[in-house]
Amino acid sequence: MRSLYVEGDSRLHRLSPRIKLILLIVVSLALFLTRSPIMLGGAAFAGALLYGSLGMGWREGWLRLRPILLTIAVVALATLMLNTVEEGVVVLLRLTTLMLVAAAVTATTPVGSFIGEISSAARPFERIGLVRADDIGLAVGLVIRFVPEVVSRYEILRQAHRARGLKLRPMTVIVPLTIQTLKSADEIAAAIDARGIRGHKPPSRS
């Protein structure tokens, strides 16, 4: 699974992830404070310039946003027809700008920096015993590691169906796929504990 990060050296690439996330929150709040189509139009234009300046090529940039842009367009069209034209335009410009800025942050921040940022944001909660900050990175790593495994298990199930002349049905796929995958949990957990990855503190209750 390839991340949506794009190699580059733009100003946005060099900005710290924390500042980018704070800026994203500020931009999204600001977008919902104004209702002026002219100001929102300017913002959308600026967002498009920003997104276009990251050097990922037109095709790639368009393919990434197409499904989201489609839902925005459908909803904006509904608003335009059911309410007023102005409201439809406001919805379209506002959400498109937000999408462009958010996509720009994603394209300029590597996955590792995000995880570092989230872990340090979770530290205060660690002190009150709500989460262990390092578990977040561990869990994310496990998911990325096991997605290909689940897909290849599906492939084996598909071939098993074919060999027996059976059609793929939700029940005959999901049930064995889930049981096979979850059965490996004990082994993986034992391997993690044996290596002391989560520290040697006794595990909390539950």
Added chain:
Amino acid sequence: MSTRDLVLSALFAAIIVALGLLPPIMLGFIPVPITAQSMGVMLAGVILGAKRGTIAVLLVLLLAAIGLPVLSGGRGGLAVFAAPTTGFLIGWVFAAFVTGYLSERFVKNSQGAMLQTAGFFAAAVAGGVVVLYAFGISYLAVVSGLGLTKAFVGSMAFIPGDLVKAAVAALAGRAVMVGYPLLPARA
């Protein structure tokens, strides 16, 4: 949280991601392919229970937010949270929690197969349809300025499909419980 619970949540998150990558599966009796990812949310609650199911769904959303294309159709990145349908994504978390919580309450080992499946179905509908749509429709109404009524009418087309998914999730949840029980028992 024990290491085993953490691993179970992560593995289930991987299953939800994989369900978004796989081609849609045809049901036997209706000619509509079902996209399996949103069913994965109900399955998480039904199979893992409230706590681990919620964490599994949170992990999927976290992966999407940090820039991995884990949502169906290869969507990912912070931009997916800018769509008018973002309320449904946020609702996933609460849907998994409610489905899991109610599954723990409704389904007991002493019950017969029919009753267990019915319990799972009721839990999946309450979480994966009622709670999910409450979040999705409220968010859509506010962001689009359409108002609750129009947002509700616009979302109704998807409810029959989600009821079918709840039924499949209930059947699958019971089959997994028989084969490899994980659901924490609750008095």
